[in-house]
Amino acid sequence: MGKISCKITMEYQYLVGVGGILVSTLVFLFAVYSFSEKRKITGSSSSIYVKFKGGSAAEASQDGGAYTQEAEESRDVIIVGAGVAGAALAYTLGKDGRQVHVIERDLNEPDRIVGELLQPGGYLKLLELGLQDCVDQIDAQKVFGYALYKDGKNTRLSYPLENFDSDVSGRSFHNGRFIQRMREKASSLPNVKLEQGTVTSLLEENGTIKGVHYKTKSGQEFIAKAPLTIVCDGCFSNLRRSLCNPQVEVPSHFVGLVLENCNLPYANHGHVILGDPSPILFYPISSTEIRCLVDVPGQKLPSVGNGDMAHYLKTVVAPQVPGELYNSFIAAVDKGNIRTMPNRSMPAWPYPTPGALLMGDAFNMRHPLTGGGMTVALSDIVVLRDLLKPLHDLHDAASLCNYLESFYTLRKPVASTINTLAGALYKVFCASPDPARKEMRQACFDYLSLGGVFSNGPIALLSGLNPRPLSLVAHFFAVAIYGVGRLLIPFPSPNRIWIGARLISGASGIIFPIIKAEGVRQMFFPATVPAYYRTPPIHSHH
Template structure:
């Protein structure tokens, strides 16, 4: 992470992550990051994503050349094959047009803007079932945990000093129903026997609390139409299975790459040459 926004992981109860632990067939091993040569504060961080994003927004808003506008982008504004900006709707329902020499489109995995900028071939190999375990100790403190289970992996990692997020990979696009109790039964009979015993009671409690969510895991190769005036980034552009929890790192490193690419340019208004350059 570039040093400018490193303090955005402070004051949100983010947890230091020093490596991964792998579990399979009753055995386990720990893979620690090689941090010996670095400053003592260098390590991974895991957190509530929304808290981190909010901190970055607040930080960006302090810059004199940044103005934050909140709304839902409804379409890209096009003129002669080039993107000139966006049309967006405010909370009050007002439709506003905003113009710019370069529009960065990064509206996530459910992007409704990517179709005009790439050939989306989205596949859904599986779904994640999401639970939050409270007040339990992971077998290896400050580590992500990957259980290589049957039929597919289960993840545990800390997101605050009292919470552990659990992601259960369920193959295919159809998951057991939460509403009729099928999901709770699946988690208790198929998944629970395969997790480390230290987490068993907290796992069952999280199921009984009923706050079970599901999200599709998507994969999409990067296949852009180079379009003058626009650049597609993040999950709107290219998706991998989120098993390794590297999405935020990837997003930040892509931003640094883009910053370094744009730094020498003094004029973004020549859309054709900018498009070719990018």
């Protein structure tokens, strides 16, 4: 008992200095970056100007010629795309009485290998939006936490759900089934029109977006107009470039398989294997299927067509798979339905544009390792809904644009925490020959294995239940200091001191660039941003 007490005391001693280090670090960061953060990102309106054959958009619609026809209905909002963000937003705004026109490229059920795990924080947002029944009748599985595997050892990390209703947990499902349920719910509202068509461009007049130009399935071309156009056309968006400064990175790819006829070692848990070269994920997507996502770092993938991918999965990945899943993993590879998906990361750097707004993956992406994308999108929808609720008239584009700049600030603490955690955790979880990075990876596994506050804090961040930026930074550096402490006890050799110094330096090099990209001021000090206090335009009130 004395040894255990001593060990716990030592572990706490490693963390004593965290508070002081974090405060001084954040003050330093704020001083260094706040000047650059003051610069307002602006975009040239000419970059979104659209001109059609035979004259301007307005002229083309007046001609009534073969090239374009103007849609007759008067709408409050046009939504481009009906994925998770677009469909949820359509229902939310429709429920608030808005006339909504949704234009989606393909209304058939999507078939994707990501967007299948909704964290508990995201489920709470579904409840807030009245969309919780969209996870019913699709064989969705409850998820209560994660199991973490490394070098033959494993630890279970449960979501801190004690203070919530029994129905609150994570959910995992087929992405397409979930989206179809939300589309059905949105289109059941009489004031929501869901149409299949491809939006080819935004309509701009004198710097203001007035609507969209789109082509129907039959090839007819139309103009749709509304005072507010919200672009939710996903990670491969072809419209975002005119509304933001897209800095897209592709650090890795996911290779997706579906395992059948097997049970996860921990039922109703996501499983993360800290593999070499990078993580492997398993989670249920129905009562009989388990999704496996193998992360492959870099831009280049082994070829699926010539068998290189199957060989890679069998020789490099399979030996690292838990024994209970091994046979089903090999069977899934032999079956041959191997899917791939680039893992994209893109900070939110919008150009505030009158008449238009970006949402979902078209606006902001993070590595999907932590399953945070849908939580961010649904959280953004709650913020936008609350901002638009007091407005009756959306036609004053300049005033509305000025008011909605607060959206970009109000969303930041939640979105930035989830984004930063995803980017930082991916880098920590990847294997590396560097001794300092190896030590950080091991320290992270051991820190989470301590249980109590050491696992509850990070899992509350991961789950979206407590997405606080300061908590994220505190736990991240607590892991680093824990790793340094292990190196220096019992005898700090010069080599161990050097590795410890590089561990702290490496941890800083991982998290600070991500925080800088997210925006230090908006993330940690949103109340100091003037847009935080924007009030609704007076003449637009109900």
